[in-house]
Amino acid sequence: MSRLSVDWRRSRRCDSNTCVEVASAGAAVAMRDGKDPDGVILVFSRDDWAAFVAGLRAGDFDADR
Numbered sequence: 001m002s003r004l005s006v007d008w009r010r011s012r013r014c015d016s017n018t019c020v021e022v023a024s025a026g027a028a029v030a031m032r033d034g035k036d037p038d039g040v041i042l043v044f045s046r047d048d049w050a051a052f053v054a055g056l057r058a059g060d061f062d063a064d065r
Contacts, residue, residue, distance in 0.1 A: 028043045
């Protein structure tokens with residue numbers, strides 16, 4: 001997917017190259033390490049991505065829980 005022409009984005013809150021980047025890739029969502037753009041790309045179905053984002057917003061992954 002790194003060879004495809006996709007629009008990689010990172011959070012507006014990211015003030016360095018140490019954040020993850022995401023891209024819409026048809027029926028999937030791709031994620032990569034911003035400091036290693038030629039490295040591993042993880043690909044998720046849109047349903048799995050939506051569940052992950054919902055978990056983030058709900059605080060399911062907070063370290064203090």
